[in-house]
Amino acid sequence: MSFASHVECTVCRHHHDPKRVLSVCERCGQMLAVRYDLERVKASVTKDALRSRPPGMYRFRELTPLAADEEPVTLGEGGTPLFSLPRLAADLGLRHVWGKDEGQNPTGSFKARGLGMAITRARTLGARGFIIPSAGNAGGAAAVYAARCGLPCAVIVPRGTPPAAMAEAAIAGATVFTVEGSIATAGKVVAKAAPQLGWLDLSTLKEPYRLEGKKTMGLELAEQLGWTMPDVLLYPTGGGTGLVGIPKGYEELRAMGWVSGSLPRFVAVQAEHCAPIVKAFHEGAETPAPWENPTTHAAGLRVPSPFAGRQMLKILRDTRGDAVAVSEEAIREAQRRLARLEGVWTSPEGAALVAALDTLRQRGALGADARVVLVLTGAGIKYDPPPLPPPVDLTGSDDVVVATVVRALAAR
Numbered sequence: 314m315s316f317a318s319h320v321e322c323t324v325c326r327h328h329h330d331p332k333r334v335l336s337v338c339e340r341c342g343q344m345l346a347v348r349y350d351l352e353r354v355k356a357s358v359t360k361d362a363l364r365s366r367p368p369g370m371y372r373f374r375e376l377t378p379l380a381a382d383e384e385p386v387t388l389g390e391g392g393t394p395l396f397s398l399p400r401l402a403a404d405l406g407l408r409h410v411w412g413k414d415e416g417q418n419p420t421g422s423f424k425a426r427g428l429g430m431a432i433t434r435a436r437t438l439g440a441r442g443f444i445i446p447s448a449g450n451a452g453g454a455a456a457v458y459a460a461r462c463g464l465p466c467a468v469i470v471p472r473g474t475p476p477a478a479m480a481e482a483a484i485a486g487a488t489v490f491t492v493e494g495s496i497a498t499a500g501k502v503v504a505k506a507a508p509q510l511g512w513l514d515l516s517t518l519k520e521p522y523r524l525e526g527k528k529t530m531g532l533e534l535a536e537q538l539g540w541t542m543p544d545v546l547l548y549p550t551g552g553g554t555g556l557v558g559i560p561k562g563y564e565e566l567r568a569m570g571w572v573s574g575s576l577p578r579f580v581a582v583q584a585e586h587c588a589p590i591v592k593a594f595h596e597g598a599e600t601p602a603p604w605e606n607p608t609t610h611a612a613g614l615r616v617p618s619p620f621a622g623r624q625m626l627k628i629l630r631d632t633r634g635d636a637v638a639v640s641e642e643a644i645r646e647a648q649r650r651l652a653r654l655e656g657v658w659t660s661p662e663g664a665a666l667v668a669a670l671d672t673l674r675q676r677g678a679l680g681a682d683a684r685v686v687l688v689l690t691g692a693g694i695k696y697d698p699p700p701l702p703p704p705v706d707l708t709g710s711d712d713v714v715v716a717t718v719v720r721a722l723a724a725r
């Protein structure tokens with residue numbers, strides 16, 4: 314038995330049987346979410362008891378949908394560090410900025426949390442294979458966890474997806490397809506192919522368990538900040554699993570009395586040429602309109618019509634949050650800035666948050682004392698680097714070589 318009480322639709326509240334492989338609400342087609350018997354969780358685990366448990370997302374076992382004897386399909390997801398970024402903060406005129414380095418997950422991105430959890434549950438419930446539309450990292454993670462439990466996996470990505478993510482899927486034995494267009498095009502193919510294959514469609518938030526994996530970021534953040542919540546949390550927004558998942562984690566902890574006060578202001582950050590949530594937020598729309606011709610090198614942000622748009626917009630508004638779009642050049646510059654100031658080579662998606670923080674400061678939208686968390690979703694090394702100075706090549710006699718080194722460094 315798990316501590317989950319039921320799975321319900323986030324819109325019409327219809328209940329679904331958690332013993333079946335689920336996708337979206339069978340009544341209205343909207344996103345499903347797992348609900349817990351939080352009184353029972355509270356009676357079964359204490360903050361103190363957590364101290365003796367190993368790090369990682371299954372540390373919060375009672376707040377996952379796993380049954381008591383259910384073995385996770387795992388490579389050690391979660392338990393990523395939250396470190397302060399004092400030099401970046403000072404550069405921005407802020408005092409408290411933290412980065413949660415999700416690039417330290419297996420597969421180099423936080424997609425490991427969601428796909429690890431989704432595939433664990435699906436395997437238990439009898440899934441026979443997986444197919445997933447992806448901008449890169451989700452496909453890589455799905456392939457890795459499918460391999461780990463010996464089930465077949467297929468990944469459909471847009472042409473031009475970062476090669477490391479495609480290689481990660483292929484080397485784990487998945488079949489990789491590329492399509493012209495975006496993840497939306499890939500999603501349409503998956504929706505039709507999955508039922509014909511009898512495989513589970515792992516599209517973002519079209520099954521309820523990926524969210525539970527992403528939610529563990531919120532649980533970890535609460536514990537890492539001494540059971541408090543930050544004032545502001547910036548999230549690089551594609552399909553929005555973390556933007557929906559992190560507040561879900563906070564709400565559950567709040568209902569248990571483990572954290573108190575209001576949720577952080579959530580800020581969705583997108584790329585200026587694919588910003589459906591930013592646009593809808595500022596227009597006051599309840600759901601985003603599909604973005605035409607989405608382009609950005611931050612692959613995970615290239616999601617023109619997110620399925621959970623309505624849920625994301627509600628969170629931004631309920632928490633008096635914000636939504637910011639940043640340029641491609643600002644993302645590249647921010648990526649270099651964070652690495653130069655703090656030694657963290659984050660993915661372009663994570664770097665977009667640094668650029669957005671700059672924008673928010675310039676607009677006067679953020680006080681110097683705000684406690685700010687950046688969710689640095691992936692490792693920079695999985696992507697082409699931004700333009701950098703080339704290495705200085707050393708040739709000639711020993712003396713010439715040494716002189717070149719000294720001259721170059723003296724000029725710094």
Ligand SMILES: *Cc1c(COP(=O)(O)O)cnc(C)c1O
Nearest residue numbers: 450551552553554613662690691
């Ligand atoms: C998928 C992804 C995102 C976007 O996450 P969503 O939960 O889909 O909004 C951001 N950054 C990276 C590195 C990703 O892989």
